[in-house]
Amino acid sequence: MNKGLPKRSENYSEWYNELVKRADLADHSDVRGCMVIKPYGYSIWEKMQQALDKKFKETGHSNAYFPVFVPKSLFEAEEKNAEGFAKECAVVTHYRLKTDPYKKGQLIVDPDAKLEEELIVRPTSEAVIWSTYKKWIQSYRDLPLLINQWANVVRWEMRTRIFLRTAEFLWQEGHTAHATQDEAMQETLTMLEVYAEFAEKYMALPVIKGRKTENERFAGAVETFCIEALMQDGKALQAGTSHFLGQNFAKAFDVKFSNKDNTLEYVWGTSWGVSTRLMGALIMAHSDDEGLVLPPLLAPIQVVIVPIFKTAEQLNSISEKAQHIKKLLEEKNITVKYDNSDKQTPGFKFAEYELKGVPLRIAIGPRDLENNTIEIARRDTKEKKSIAFSELVHIVPQWLSSIQENLYQRALNFRSKHTHICDSYGQFQKILDNEGGFILAHWDGSPETEEKIKEETKATIRCIPLDFKKENGKCIYSGKPSVGRVLFARAY
């Protein structure tokens, strides 16, 4: 029959790919490495956007939009940043096609339409934005400048995975400018906190906040902060980043302001972003072998009502009841779908909505009409229960918040179970090969050691946790002294 998904335990990446397709989240496109986000998948992204955007506004930011093309000269202005992205940039060199004189009906690039200066398709927008900020900022009165944009970016990756690493992806990028270092650093940490809260509250995804090592830092940043999450296969996923840019971009783009003493100073910058990669995180954190499992706060459909009927008369009376339920729940701001289609059997629908991760299912059949009951089933635990109709308006909201809470707890338990404190390199390797997960271990602080460990084990330092405790120890690799444990894992 081949109706089920591949099992996570047998082939995790195949499970993931199939799930993305079968749950109608996204498709591979005709362009290598790019994806088509389908309506159901996109509506989850929209939910994420709404929650985040609200937070951004609450923290004082405004949305704006900057162009997708970056003139090469602007792009190369901040050297480190340019260098970091150079290898994965798509470049526009011409602005016109013409019909092929030799092959009828085909087009070729018009060699006469070569651009004076090549345009880089943005892999990130620091360059365009900072060159604009130069025009916007003159005085301390213009600061802080707090801008966010929702946009697409292109990074020509060699290997892509749907949602996790695609050549084009959607994201938001915040870019702020400040008068003082402290304020910029504060902003960096505030936005990291916004991301962490969003991940935990909405995505039901526990994350570890931390600081990136020099090797893993954003090119052009002085300091990069991140939230790191653990997926069910034991691999880590960076779910969001927030960068303290220091004065790097201000200097590169000559963005200065007059302070109150009328002296010119470079402004301090930050940038921060989360992308459609969060979709991948959401999928891999909660879903099971039956399909997607969505936290109610991000589920496009929170409750689905499935009628069970034999005759048209039965369907009519069930529909009446179902519409009534739908209205009652919608009054409580719950998103409800009543699936009265007679094209599929109830069993098919049950499986379908499980595949799509709808948190709660209500079934109503002739027996329920007689007894004035309904059947309610939750996606996360598969618990199924017959309840009195009158209980419905209380139980549904209760179960929805219970699902949200349970998903978070489940993920948190998983993470605890798969976070190891490790003091020997041999054990370190064994853990990575056997079960994966996070490993807290001592590190001597040198990029060389980090690099060696990466080469030998494929594990990287995900971050130096913000709640890092001072603890004297010996580096797991070099044996040199260390002042605290850092977080290692193999990562996406």
Place this chain on the structure above:
RNA sequence: CGGGGUGUAGCGUAGCCCGGUUAUCGCGCCUGGUUUGGGACCAGGAGGUCGUGUGUUCGAAUCACACCACCCCGACCA
């Protein structure tokens, strides 16, 4: 870019080694009927540049060469 692999209906595939009539099967799709409390059943039907090109041959999905695309593994990365 290196190493391996795969291209046959919307999807997944058999056939290829060893060339030979009408290209296999499942899912999906369409029509009709019976069904419907966990992925229904029966009957009928539609759907194909066998990745592209060139060659070998009386004859190519099958053999040869070239090209293209995609997937997996590595180097690179949110």
